[in-house]
Amino acid sequence: MSLGSAGLVPDFFIRLPSLAALVRAALTCREWRRAVASSPEFRRRFHATHPDPLLGLFFSIPGPAQTPNLPAFPSFAPTCCRDCDTSAAVRGSDFFLTSLQARLEEEHQNWDIIDCCRGYCLLMNWDDALLAVFNLLTRRIEFVVYMTSPEFFKEACGNRHPALLNARLLCSDDNGQPKSFRLVVLSLDDSRIRANICSSDTGEWSSLPWVEKMPTPLRSTESFRSNCWLQNQGSMQANGVLYWVYKDWRYLVSLDTATMVFSVVPLPQCLIHCSFDVDETKDGATCIVYEDGLNVGVLLHTKDDDGADRWVVDRVVFLRYELDEILRAGLHDDSALFHLVDNSRWLYVLTVQDGYAYLSTHEKLHDPETPCWFLSLCLETMKLERLFRRTFDGDVHPYIMAWPPSLVGDYGRFAVEDTT
Secondary structure (H helix, E strand, O other), rough: OOOOOOHHHHHHHHOOOOOHHHHHHOOOOOOOHHHHHHOHHHHHHHHHOOOOOOOOOOEOOOOOOOOOOEOOOEEEEOOOOOOHHHHHHHOOOOOOHHHHHOOOOOOOOOOEEEEEEEEEEEEEEEEOOEEEEEEEOEEEEHHHHHHEOOOOOOOOOOOOOOOOOEEEEOOOOOOOOOOOOOEEEEEEEEOEEEEEEEOOOEEEEEEEEOOOOOOOOOOOOOOOEEOOHHHHHOOOOOOOEEEEEEOOOOOEEEEEEOOEEEEEEEEEHHHHOOOOEEEEOOOOOOOEEEEOOOOOOOEEEEEEEOOEEEEEEEEEEEEEHOOOHHHOOOOOOOOOHHOOOOOOOEEEEEEEOOOEEEEHHHHHHHOOOOOOEEEEEEEEOOOOOEEEOOOOOOOEEEOOOOOOHHHHOOOHHHHHHHHO
């Protein structure tokens, strides 16, 4: 009697050690694949006890590599995988982007990573304004589009040249169409903003109307001639809402991608000139994780009685002693490696994803020749974990292993196979 005929597949699979182990087991036969793909309840149970694993961190290409534009690619630093199936997933994936280089025969091979979402990477060719959505685990280029449209700056007004921000990647929820996604790009003129959207269903850009009455940005001497009055780093999003911060650190701008409505609220005082990111807690609440020296704080998103957005302090944790302990773990006072442990005075929030904050002991614009430590912080337990030590001077994007499309719903060729 097979596991499938006995109805024991979910009970057996829930005991597997990792998502990678589940993928390997479920794809053994159609019956087992169908048992997982047809059960959203099982996927929710499995995810609750088996968080999607961090496979490593992508590091953007260094700034000088973009000017002038020389062949360059983002680098990847894998984490230490204790599970053999997860390690095999890392070894079998294309983190060197060789598939991208081979299939897109562009004259200028200069790609940088600008976003990661649910197993997809959004990469940008700076010379050709070309965007590519790439699945590293399957080695598939899912979508390619030029980030150009006559509508981006149509009817822009003001004395300065309009600006275009980096694209953001939005992936669909678990609704039977896991490969559906959208790209969102913001256009800015002197005081207005507009969203431009490209759907994988159409492959065409559509531009929404300009939004008036945005708070007037304060412009520094250096940026007086520029219309890029929103910060262009990072990829903050949570629960279908995208976020940007004013360069003058006065306001937080959000775009609800379900309604395509912009909102603007004053930036909480505790976030001014701090590193922070927006994501979701394990129970799905929108939160902001920020640093203050060696303190890490969490703000939760709420709404007033009149529907206005508010951010309230949930907790602030002092991590000095825990940081010292984990950086010195396994070392003795006379160890030759002891000098690698800095007496850190700051922690910097690089990004937040899937209930974990990723931190460094140096800010990204510090001396790129001086290595620093990278760490993860579980937002549920506030437990700190050491990842690795290396140099960097750009954006950092965690790559989280996502559920493969073959295990998320019965669609396309999988629906056909299951009826044969």
